[in-house]
Amino acid sequence: MVWPKKIHISEVGPRDGLQIEKTILSVAQKASIINHLVLAGAEEIEIGSFVNLKAVPQMADTEKVFAAIDKKDNITYRVLVFNLQGIKRAAAAGVKFVQLAHSASISHSIKNLNKTPSQMIQELPVILDYATAHDIVLSGAISTAFGCAIEGKVDIEQVFKIISSFYSLGVLDISLSDTSGMAVPRQVYEYCLKVKERFPAIRLGLHFHNTRGTGLANVIAGMQAGVDRFDSSIAGLGGCPFAPGASGNVATEDLVHMSQEMNIETGFDLPLLISIGKEIQKIVGHDTESFLIKAGMPYAANP
């Protein structure tokens, strides 16, 4: 097996995690969580999204959150969007890093984005022009890249089609998301190898939900394919809209723990992450799917 010396973790808790929480956090609470996560070592953090306010009320104040955070140098504060309208809000708010999400599954794309993958692709040049004109760095995320709760396994050709459109426009930072937690390690390994073979200049990232317990196993498979960029969510916040009550994103502290125990650098302070996670559990008012918060550090020598 092969192991990276260091992995790059994008913290997505403030967006993918909080968006399904019923308790609406204040701007100050969100900004405080983001500031603390940066103190704990986050170098890239998805602070919110510019999407339909009615569909995702938790994200309605992303402009205010972005204005409120203590912005540090060399930290990537990223926002998720689905369309031109989203990137216009990013530009107006002064956000410089935007992730544009497409969905590989036709059913999921229509249900979530109200457009087919092909329709989404047609709009990409206009969105990229707008981003470039406004000095915004665009990255791409492909939802349901491995499986779809409606359609089942997603064929890699559907993924290639979307990557190809990003890639041909020069968008090289692309992540594959296992939106409904259906990916397994063998598939992750094969998809990553094929994507890297076909798109050699790609900077590939992976975004796993731990819905069926395979989250960290999928990370290991990604590492074997040479991937060193992973999304995760503080405290394991988040969930799967297709499986109510199921686990959410891979928890940042769980990913950091596993990596550090394998001598892979993450840049994170694990005890601090755990304490931030516990505070967030108090704020959202319930336990979350974090192994390290439940089990604690591996032995008494550690806090």
Add this chain to the structure above:
Amino acid sequence: MVWPKKIHISEVGPRDGLQIEKTILSVAQKASIINHLVLAGAEEIEIGSFVNLKAVPQMADTEKVFAAIDKKDNITYRVLVFNLQGIKRAAAAGVKFVQLAHSASISHSIKNLNKTPSQMIQELPVILDYATAHDIVLSGAISTAFGCAIEGKVDIEQVFKIISSFYSLGVLDISLSDTSGMAVPRQVYEYCLKVKERFPAIRLGLHFHNTRGTGLANVIAGMQAGVDRFDSSIAGLGGCPFAPGASGNVATEDLVHMSQEMNIETGFDLPLLISIGKEIQKIVGHDTESFLIKAGMPYAANP
């Protein structure tokens, strides 16, 4: 990455899972669970243990459970023991498959078994003679093979020492247990390769607890080292005495799901396993750490 065509799963829920449950199940309930697990595909199942009755009251009736189950041909009904007294109970009960557990960590061995690893090893020839004389097939389990909640990381030399004593006496079925859920994939891969290199005839098995979320990732690492024998526990029953509230053994249904989705045969009927797991949750009176029970099958095409 390399993948086995088939894996051999030993179901340990009736022993490692139930032993920490406060609700004492009746002999009939335990026998029914075991019978159902065999119907669902279990070919090897740890039905109980012959250990200290006061320390583990749930296991006090293992003789009666063994007598009560519908014994099928070609199914390995296994019992766990720690010493000569345990194997004498096995012989008296007519049990033909016994797993003898040693601990690699000195502190854990003294705390749990009241003897050092070296003292345990000294008794091994007498126990093996007794087993042979009573037509009992002995296998070995090494607890805290990767880490110990008291001592931290366990050096592989401590593991070698125990395997060596089993191996020299002809006990070739040996499993490494991550008793307190501290193993990580890189370590699992390295330990398995080293063990297989030093003891070429070994039939190596792995027993993971999902305490810190790495259970299935560790299974993947074991597969990469050529291991195809894994313990797991229905419904994810079990826990870690050093981390109250933490997850237990890797859940059988989660291991079966991951394997099947990777085209690795397990011989199990996944929907049936899930329904057995749900019944067990009712009997023990609480939710357990099973991803498949919470999330359900991956897409609507499946139940």
